Amino acid sequence: MKLAAFSFQSEHHIGVIQGENAISLTLLGEDLFPKCLKTFIEKSDELLPLAGRLIEQNENRDAVFPVSEVKILPPIPTPEKIICVGLNYIDHCRETGMEPPASPVIFSKYANAIVGHNDAVEIPINSNEVDFEAELAVVIGKEAKWISEEEAEEYVFGYTIMNDISARDLQFKDGQWSRGKTADTFAPTGPLIVTKEEAGDPHNLAISLELNGEVMQNSNTSNLIFSVPQIISFLSQSMTLKPGDIIATGTPPGVGMGRTPKVWLKDGDRMSITIENIGTLSNYVIANSQKEGC
Structure with a gap:
């Protein structure tokens, strides 16, 4: 899985990059996913399989953005080390x-x-x-x-x-x-x-x-x-x-x-x-x- 933090029209998302698309887990999972990839990684044993299932079942086209139209952000802007x-x-x-x-x-x-x-x-x-x-x-x-x-x-x-x-x-x-x-x-x-x-x-x-x-x-x-x-x-x-x-x-x-x-x-x-x-x-x-x- 290829994970990214990105923004679209000033809204922050975490998501998955598939080809030319950025799929927002923030929109797909509503309150299921954290707002940052660092926390996602801490809970990855649970969240990676969940992300995979939601992307496979995704029928929400509003959660899919062309990569060319989003701003890719640093994946982990404030790591501990x-x-x-x-x-x-x-x-x-x-x-x-x-x-x-x-x-x-x-x-x-x-x-x-x-x-x-x-x-x-x-x-x-x-x-x-x-x-x-x-x-x-x-x-x-x-x-x-x-x-x-x-x-x-x-x-x-x-x-x-x-x-x-x-x-x-x-x-x-x-x-x-x-x-x-x-x-x-x-x-x-x-x-x-x-x-x-x-x-x-x-x-x-x-x-x-x-x-x-x-x-x-x-x-x-x-x-x-x-x-x-x-x-x-x-x-x-x-x-x-x-x-x-x-x-x-x-x-x-x-x-x-x-x-x-x-x-x-x-x-x-x-x-x-x-x-x-x-x-x-x-x-x-x-x-x-x-x-x-x-």
């Missing part, structure tokens, strides 16, 4: 001049960074070296603590896409990554959450990023150093993962920092990330107006 894994493709380690890590390299983003499909990424006033990073992101389905690798898949609800936007000058100036990684709009996410059954093997998905129509990153999740189960198990030894938590699994080679000459995002740029079975996340870039003295 946004956890990111750095240096998780060996070729990306090489292009950054860093050794492959012995264990997952972890950093966090905050909810201020989340924007949705077709939203703007804003270059902050204090950075001139803003980069793109295509990433497969895991959405946790139920509370997980002290989980083994063998159990980890049970705790996955599904997958989405994240663009781990990074201000490289701030990231490396600070000696730690937080300020350069979690500026406003630095975590475009979506457009959908695809349940794990529909997504297929998360370790064999084509992943690519285009910048202004040019392919910059082109790889496969089979090249991940640490697998999804390894990451979930590793994290759960230290922290309790909650439904709706998002884990970005790392980026493949081809980022702007690793190129000669380096490629930094600029006003007017357009980015599109495509991950097999998950979809395409597109965003555009704007320069902060204060940067120009306005």
Whole structure:
């Protein structure tokens, strides 16, 4: 199932995307479904089968909207945790001049960074070296603590896409990554959450990023150093993962920092990330107006 949050004529919906249609569970289920996907995920054992039945039986055409006419929203705008894994493709380690890590390299983003499909990424006033990073992101389905690798898949609800936007000058100036990684709009996410059954093997998905129509990153999740189960198990030894938590699994080679000459995002740029079975996340870039003295 492909789940989305969307708005139509200022009304908020959660729903299912089928082909060119967005089917509103909000309208189909009246008071049966919550208003946000995070709560839907918390109750997914009950609500996923119910959603499937209602969609199959649907005779309410007012609950079906053309995808082209709705505004796709961030699927989970305020997760408890946004956890990111750095240096998780060996070729990306090489292009950054860093050794492959012995264990997952972890950093966090905050909810201020989340924007949705077709939203703007804003270059902050204090950075001139803003980069793109295509990433497969895991959405946790139920509370997980002290989980083994063998159990980890049970705790996955599904997958989405994240663009781990990074201000490289701030990231490396600070000696730690937080300020350069979690500026406003630095975590475009979506457009959908695809349940794990529909997504297929998360370790064999084509992943690519285009910048202004040019392919910059082109790889496969089979090249991940640490697998999804390894990451979930590793994290759960230290922290309790909650439904709706998002884990970005790392980026493949081809980022702007690793190129000669380096490629930094600029006003007017357009980015599109495509991950097999998950979809395409597109965003555009704007320069902060204060940067120009306005």
